[in-house]
Structure formats: C-alpha cells, structure tokens
Amino acid sequence: MSVFLMTMLLGAAAMLPVRSMQIQLPDDATVVMQRVAEIASREITERADVEVSREQRADFTVFLATDPALLREGFAVADALGGNVCITGSDAAAVLYGVGKFLRTSRYTADGFVPSGWRGTSAPEGSFRAVYAATHFNNFYEAAPAEEVSQYLEDLALWGANAVVAHFPTWNFTGFDTPEARKNIEQIRQLLLSAKKVGMKTGLIQCPNQGFTSAPEAARAQPNRDESRRRGNMGVNCCPSKPEGRAYLEEVYARLFDEFKDVGLDYLICWPYDEGGCGCAECAPWGGKAFPALSKRVAELGRAVYPNLDVILSTWLYDLPPSGEWEGLDSLLQQDYGWLNGIMCDDHFDFPRYPLDRGVPAGLPLYNFPEISMWGRNPWGAYGANPLPSRYEGLWRQTAGKVSGGMPYSEGIFEDMNKVVCFQFYWNGDANAEDTLREYIAYEFSPECAGDVIDAVRLLESAWLERGAKSVEAFKLLEKVDAALPAWARNGWRWRILYLRGLIDSELAANGGRMEGAVLRDAFDELTRIYHAENAHAPVKPPVVD
Template structure:
C-alpha cells in the first residue's frame, strides 16, 4: 500500500496553468509539476473575456483547489490501484443526471438517491436519478452486473476486475458520451464509491464541482462496523427513526458495512411488554435500513441476560464494583439457563435476518457464584454455547463473536483470559466465529495475541469512543478524540498482518451522535489502516464544514480533545478553551448556511462555547448558569434527551451561603495517597449530584477510623451538621459504621456532643440527600469521627469517604 506522507503544499503558478506539489509516493519526497485544469475562472482571461459572476468564481476557485489537493494527496493510492487527478467540471441546472442500470439492486438505487439528495441539500441543485440519461452528462453508478453501461466500462478497465470485496473505481473524466463512472465490486462498493465522490466534490449555490479523478480503492479489513447502544433513552433509543436512518446512511457512505444493536431486556417486563414489542420493531427497522445499504446486521446479547421481572431465586450473584442490573440469571442453575435461552430464542425469532451475534460477558451481566466463577472462563462460556446453538438453529450461516469486555478487571473474576485461551486450545469450539477484544483504553490486551488457531478465531476490536474520560456521556457536546483514537490505531497497526489471524476490523461503541468524528475516523481506519489520522480529520472537516477552513477546523478538533476530560461540570484542563472558542467563532462566521445549521457543527460549537463559559466564569456562578442553560437546552433538543441521563448534567446547585463551613479550612487524620489534598473538597460546597468526583477518602492502610476537623473561623452557635455520603453504581459505598461529633473553642480540647449509628447501609440504594445531625452547641472547631468502614471487600477495603460537610446555625 502507498500512502501520501509528505505534506503536499500544492501551489498554482500565476497564470493558473500548472500546479506544483510534493509527494513521497515513490519512496522519496520529490517536487512535481503538473498541467493545471481547464476550468472556468482558473486561468487568466483576456481583457475581452466576460468577468465571471461571484458564484462562478467561487466554484472555479474551489475546482482549482480540489485539483491541487487531488494531485497532491493519495498519489500512490491504495493497495489495489491508484489515483490520478486532472481537469474537472462544474455542473449546474440540467447539466448532470445519475444513471443506474436496468438491473441495479435496491442497494445501488438507494445509494444513487442518497447521492442526489445530498447534492440537493447542499446546493439546491437537482440531479435526476433513473435508468435513462436525462442530461448531457451522466454519472453511471453500479456494479458491472447492474446494467449495460457499467458492464461496458468494466470490460474496458482492467482495474475493475482487480477490485477486492466492496472496492470501487471512480473515473469522473467524462468519456466521449459524457459519462462519468462509479463502479463497485459489490453494491456496498457502489455505496462507498458514491460516498467518496461526495467527499471529493465541492459545492456552491445550484452548482457542484466534480473533480476529474481516476481512483481505485478496496477496503483492507472485512469488518467495518458500528455498535449502536440502543438503550437508556439515548439518541438511538428515542430519536425519530429518520434521524437515526441518516446516521446509518452516512456510515455506509463512509465505507461501513456492519451494524450491531442491542435489545436490552432489563428495560422490559417481558417479551410481550408493549414497550418491548415497540423496541423490537425499532431495531428491526434499523436492520432493514442497514441491509438496504448493503451492510450486515447483528444483535448483541448479554450471555445471562434477563427481564426486570426475572425470578429472584434464579438470579445471578454479583460482587461490589460489578456493573449489574441485579436481574441477570445464573446459568449454573438449570432453570436459570433454560429461562435465559427461552427469552433469547424469542428475540432471535423476531428478526428475519441476523448476520451475526455477539455474546457479551459484562456491563451489565455476569455471575460470581462458585459454580460460575471465574465468569469469563466458566459460566459465561456455558451460557454462550447455549446462545450460539439457538442462533445457529435459526441462522446456520451466521457468525458468533465472543466479547472479552472487562475480562480480568472486576473483583473476584481473575483468570478469565487464561481460562478462555485454555478453552480454545482444549475444546476447539466450532460454534465460535471470532473474538471481539474489549478495551476501555488505547491498547488492545496483548494476551489476545496468544490465542490458539488465530485464523480460525480471528480478532476484532471494540474501540470505546463514547464514555472515555467523560461523564455524562456527550453532556457538553462533541467529544473529538483524534489523539486517543490514533494511539489505539497505532497499537492495532503493530498487530500486522491485519486479516490473516490478526485484526479483521471492529465495531466502535457509540452512545449517540456526539462522537461522530470518532466514528468517521474508525470507519476510515478499518478501510485503510495505514492512512494518517490527520488526513482523515482533514477530509471530515472539508466535507462537513468548509474546505477553506479545513486547517482551522482540524486545529479545533485537537483543542477540544485537550479540554475533553471532565466529570459533570468539572473539567480537568481548560488551558486551551479560549483558543478553541476563538476558532469556533471564526469558523461559525465562515461556514456555508447548510454546514452552519448542521447538528455536526452545532455539537462542536456548543462544546467550545461551554468550555469558554467554564473558563471565564467557573460553573458555580449565576452568570455561568445563565450562559450554560441555552447551550444545554440545545443539546437536549439535538439528542432528543428530555427523559434520559445521556444529556447535560443538571446545572450546579448554587453554594448555600448560610453554610457556616463553606470554604473554611479542614484538617483530617489521613488522606488516601491516590486522592491527595482531597480534604479541601469537604467544605467547597460542591455536592455529589454536581460533581461525583468531588469527595475525600481516608487512608485505610494507616487507620481503621478517621476524623475530620472543620475550622469555622470563630466561635459560632451550631444548630446542625449535614453530611453527604459517597455513592457509586446507584448504591452507598465506603460508609462509616458510626458517627461522633465534638466541638472546641481552641482546637485542642473537645467536648463530645453526640454519637450515632444512624448511617446508610453499605450497598443500599443511594440518595444524594444530606443527612442531618442535631448539635445544639457553640464552638469554633467541629470534629467528626467516622467509625470503621462498612466497606470490607475490594476495591479499597476499609476506606471511608465523604462528599460534603455542612454546618448551620440557628
């Protein structure tokens, strides 16, 4: 494969007749000179020539820019061919139609309609679609089998016969009959080819510039998928069907060929629940959309999944720290395994076409009983075997992918990878089609390279592009992660060769539209793993925003990643927020109308605006709340998130100035080394619902109990103390067994006020409400002693935590 690595620096000469550029496609960086395009407005005109209109000049300048870019970028082309660029054409009203063959498949016809609709949306130019040419020039789109014209083109061009699966050939220099061609090896190749041409073209009012390019391209990886997490009221769960369809269509135009969805049982009381039936219908619609674009469609299953009405005696055991719905079933109980199978069979039977399934271990899922542990190498495999059998009874040719998500990372579940590899070596399961490697970080576990028979059990990946370093997911708008994605891509590139026994592609994990750029990056990586990330960013910016502002947009993407890590309204680093905001404002003024109004740009713009507000005002001020509210409201509208947690966090609660402890000094007996200086958070007025990362934790390696002393500055009457305890996974965690309160005027001699064991029970349902303790004494110093922790199991056994200490007078 040859990829342009040198920076092109394309330049036209003064007459506009030649373009000079750099390229390293021969293996050495060289300077090249090529004849420039014969476009309107590109060359110098004689004084007698008519001056072009503003619209014509814009299109002409764009055409010249495109020609330069095409000449400089991807000169070597992909593995199956190459790229050539030359003169292109500007098409106005009545100049161009789209010709599909008389034998074209529904996929090819759908791709043609999408191409025409996108041109119309951007330019108001109508490009008729049909089997009969209705303009001087016609773009022929299809496979060689779809019609006579595509077939004749394929016979004349030997490179078409060399295309690999889903590859395409673009030849957009009009032939003697005025034909331009997009010919695919498959209907999916036609979709991808038309998508590429859309991204190469340039747009103006009632005009489209089609560059004259000859390009053959074939995807290198066979699995180019996306996973829609269709649950929890996220975008895929609640948005209008046509909006989700548009996301699927765009993904297919990017070259994607696989969609996975999940029927999350725990939302429903049973398969006959009206809400469950409605959701099945929704997922079937997405499957029809995907298959109508030439994509495969698959279902994800938790191996021991259950409805929220599952029988309690059959439920699985879980351990603290396990993400669990607490309704899953134990497969070591025969009735539990049978009931899980019955429910899974109902779901499978509801879908007419399921090309593959996933069997998933955790998040949610799992069982920690003695008969099932370690889950990933024991109970999970037995439950997965049953699921695979049920699936193959209905879809004999389908493929089963086994996920290793969270393997060896939860308490009480070590040895899962080792057990899985042993199972593959000894059992050689025929039901298993491949491994879906789970990773929350920027590297795929190396242990997966040690699996036996890697060609029989190929490896795919599951890039986490939705939740990384952010809570709530998408709560502040777009989350561009080019650096994070790039590091994982580099890790995967090291596992060459890709297809034969190594990486066959994957499915990024998507919770909504806010990670659109990340989706695009992975679709392009799976198509061509060697392609530089910066090239992908530039293509996205040029197509979805503005060609003239590509460099600024790419810079904005990187800046937004630098300010990305956040929890609610706490942002780790806002140093680049002002530069990002300045770029966003400048870009907003330059974008064409259609791009400026698009949800893709609005999510980027809102994100920059939110960071600007947080940098300027901090999140706890009245000014910040006033500025943030309309931005949050826009995100809720874009996500259709009126009734879901995948939305902006609630605006912070104003600090209560009646709190006598607010921002006053605190001393503690110890602080955990991983949370150094966290004691200052005890009196900063920030509650858990505003920032769940704002808490103090003591050091259990030094002491079983702990004390906290708050200095009120002077002796004051204390009516009551209010405490907020720590919550995780919807439950109370790290709770003391008792409380004791003392007051002092000098900080040395304390008088005991009260003791209490009225504390939350560890593991009970969490509530952020503050617990009130009556004091009724006067003093400058308040000392709170926390009894031994109720939390005795990993992680952090014996730890004590508090979120906030508030003190109030009469």
C-alpha cells in the same frame, strides 16, 4: 498483505461546477442500488443548488454499476465518456462506499456542484466494520425518529461501515410484551431494516445471561466478584449453571431471535460484563468457563433461526482481578472453536495485552471495540461533540496489523468524528486520523475552513480532561469559521454540536466551571433537542441549568 489500492489521485475539484446532473443506474438495478442513488441525490441537493435526476439528460452524469471483478467490498471511480464519471463496486454496498469517496472529494459551491477529480480503486482491509447503535437509556438511537436514525446509519455507510448492531436491553423491561419493550423492539427492527436496504449486515449484541426484571428468583446469578468495581451490573443477571437459570435464558434468547425473523440477522456478539456475569463457584471464572459455554448454546439457538449467523465473543473486562479468564477461554477454544467466528477485545484504557502478546485464542480474527462515547466526561456527549482523533489513533497503533475491523461503542451522534476516524482505520490500517478529519470537515462544513477546524479540534482534545485557556482559544476559531460557513453547513447538526462544545467549554473555562446562566442553558437545551434526549437517562442527558 494490504489490499488497499489507490491508483491515481488527481485531487478534488478538477472539474467545473454543474447545475444539473443525472445518476444513471443499470436496467436491472437492485433495491440497494436504487437506494444508493437516492442517497447520493439527497447528499448533493442538501449542499448545492443542483437538479439531480435519474431519467433526464444533464450537464454531468454519474454512472453507477457493480463489477464482480473488483476486490471484495472494493470500488472504483473512473472517467466515463463525455467528461462523466463511472462508480463501480464489487456489490451494491461497495458502490455506496465509492459514492461516499466521490461525494467527499466533490465540492459544493454557490455556482453549483463541482464533481470530484478523484480517480482510483480502493478496497477495505478489515472485513467487520460495524456501527453499534446502543438502543437504551432513551439515547439518540432509542428516542429519535427511526427515519432520522436510519439516515444517520446511511451516512456512516458512506464512510465504509458495513454492519449495524443493536442491543435489546432486557434489564429495562419486565418482559417482551410490555408496550415499552415492543417500542424498543420496533425501533431496533426499523434500524436493522434500513441497514439491509443499503446492503449492510445486521446483528445483535447481548449479554447471554441477562434476563428481564421479572426473572424468577431461582434463576438469578450471584454477584460478580468485582474487586476493581468496573464490571457493572444492571441487576438482572441469571446463572446458567442452575437448571432454572439455563431454562429461563434459553427461553428468553429463543424468543429474542424470533423477533427479527423477517429482518434477518447476520451477527451475534456475546458480551461478558457491564451487564452480565455470575460469581457462583460453578460459573467461575465467568469469562473462561460459563460465559463461553452459554454463548455457544445461545449461538445454537440463533443459528436455528439464522443458519449463517456469525458469532463473535467479546472479552470486555477480562482479567480484571480475579483473573485467569483468557487462559480459560484459550483452553476451552483449543478443544472446540468451530462455533465461533471471531473474538472482540478492548478496554476503557490501553488495548489489552493478552491477544497481542500471546495470540488470539484458536487463531480467530480479532476485532476491536473502541470506547468512543464515555471517555473523560459525564454525562457522555452532554457538552457537544467529543473529537479525540489523537487518542483513537494512538489506540489503533497499539494493535498494528492484528485487528481485522471492529465496532466502536456508540451512545449517540456526539462521537460522529471519532466514528469516521475508526471506520477509516478499518478500511486502511495506515490511515491518518487528521487526514480523515480533513476530508470529513471539507465535506460536512467547508474545505476552506479545514485548517481552522483541525486546529480547534486539536485544542479541544488537549483540553478534554481539563478545560482552560485552550478551550477559549478553540471557541474563537470556531466562531470565525461559523461566520464563514454556507448556511446548509452552519445549520447542520454536525456543526452545531461542535460549535456548542466549543461554546460550553469556553464558557465554563471562563466562569470557573459554574453551571449557570442563559448561555449554558440555551446550549444544553439545543443539544437536548438535537439528541432527542428530553427523556434520556442521566448518563446521556445534557445538564439542566435554571
């Protein structure tokens, strides 16, 4: 049954512009509530010339409060005396989701801030709505200043994201104590700490048989059987069926959990391939035998430090030939599933049929992992924003009603639009991708340009796999919008990556795909600066044009 409720929708901007506003908190406001108020203030003052205060009386007041009577993670936006507004949430994080709805339906004009006329209540259907911040390849999450990444995570929480999950890439380092590894761990710690500050949960996603480059030879795995050549290999997989391999992996993962003791971890997501896997006779079939068994052991190590750790087992690339992994997992979990809290499933292409047709093993909750980063272009994100709303809506509908949330695969900020589309599906399974983008565009750019930007996104999506006349047409629309945007929006990174996408695609469509010339060089340079991709690995670094 849907728990999504919306009682009364008056439409945005029913009120007059104000020049000053007060955000009032309860006397016993928690640290998270204080942060919610700071975020609201930051978002408003970035967009309009308004004085926002916590103490001083003003033209307009927003009262923030928690109300445990609301549905879990739900919020309410209601009228308050004197034409003011009260935003309540079932907890402090839910207040932030309500603030997000309020901010997106407010308006920011030359005359000041126009408070939203949206009134109603809403609660999420999906319980797990995680941002996967892949901190590797020197991508945005690894290379950008932690404060900048933290602000981005807060932006996603405004859309209802309730967890941040990071990955420590052991394969990139010789051990825990090298300067490079310490830097990576410190970045992850900062991101997870900032997530906690807004009430989000935190987690790690790891291939449990992956070691450091210094892993002893006796611990190493045999290569995966990989007839389709899709299972990946970062070069340091270990075999949990060998005593040396098992002992080594237990030592690595016990230490990894220790590294985040002061932050606290809520989730562990165990990953089978892309990194990971062993092709030896004892481990096979990996996904139906050694992988779940090792994940269970690593879960025990995690729970020794974090007793309430939720463990989710991914089935990424299960049942590529040779198959039998789903059946193997099913039969293992029939005997013993108490250690597991959910199953994650997805693919580069259509959603896998097994859990849809035959049910989720042990009846566990199912979470998706939409591939929003790498689809259709390489280097990923190198050409600017990659909005693909129709694609992700189509994939979402394949799972209708069977998925309880998920974790979009993210390599940076270029798929920002795809993320919010996914987070709104997790919130409300019946959401419409175009409505989500309309709300995004109104908030991040301008409500007046929503129609043109939607048209441009539609054209860019249809020309994603092959640039052509539609790319040129899309850029004309973006140029028209660019001239009309307020400066805060025009200079913001969200607009710049969309505009540059249009510019690059249009230029390449017109010049026969030649990577040359000052226009492209400047565009790629700007994207590199926005992504902090100066030292990025090839998959996430925009091309260099001389």
